Amino acid sequence: MSTHPLRILKYCPKCGSEKFVPSGERSLKCGTCGFHYFVNSAAAVAALITDEDGKLMLVTRGVEPDYGKLDLPGGFVDPMETAEEAVIRELSEELGLTVTSLEYLFSAPNEYIFSEFKVFTLDLAFWVSVDSVENLKAMDDILAYRFYAENEFDYAEIPAPSINSFVKRYFERERQKNS
Template sequence: MNIKRGHPLRLFRFCPKCGSARFIENNGHSKRCESCGFTYYFNPRAAVVAVILNDEGEILVCRRAKDPAKGTLDLPGGFTESYETAEEAVNREVKEETGLDIVQTRYLFSLPNVYTYSGFDVHTMDLFFESRVVSSENLEARDDVAECFFIPFGDINPEDFGLASIRAGIKKIITSKDLLQCF
């Protein structure tokens, strides 16, 4: 299998271990260095997404302050960091972006995504969590969020969400009414 034209490994011309230009395709998911024998697999990066409902059945959405998809709707979340669990990441990301503290999380599902950053396609695996906050009293747009607010669940339009995996996740949530337990 050849590395597809859009696959990020096509951009890696030199071995990251020894610097050799003899860094060749090993299979559709990796490259191997003919000089030092190092094999590099390009795997998706983990990202987290918080689905937060308030007591009125409204969902928390954020407006993206930066590209990609600047100005479109999003759900709170972001990339996991090294040595951090997905649950810790969703707690941290929600706090960084909204000022809210999560008290309970429940894994829902995952979706693959391609997140273009600085002209480079970052392949991700977005992990969706149903999350509960103590209170939304201190809700405030922070970090890479222009604004955050609650929308009635019935008024959600998936096409208002700029990232493909978030759009797909919103569609899945809307069509699977039993997916959310709201604790």
């Protein structure tokens, strides 16, 4: 069975009608009340944080999808929140970190299954400086954190394509700087 929202959503969320049918490649429209729903990407943020040796912080996911796999710290942007505010909030919630500066780097699309439903995201990567990486505590939806050199992990342990590409781009940039 397909997990795409156009195949799963069967009833209009406004009036409850069964006449909620695909209207193009990324939307559904209600034949009863006219409500039109578009499948769009949700915004999410990822933080690239390094220690004094240039090792990159990766966290271990404590929630599905991909429980126990590697990720960058971050999460969804809340309604009416900027991406920058989301980075600051997520790092505080997940690790107790205080951000001192951040800079947008790049973005990448992502998709994954959550509750048997395909979720589309646009992940935004930020270079982040924090006040201190001492006394961090894994909280919220992460199990652990660690700073890694590129040869200390397997990219297969980072299942999200967007996050995997952000990590690769970071280490490629570091190799270019050092060559």
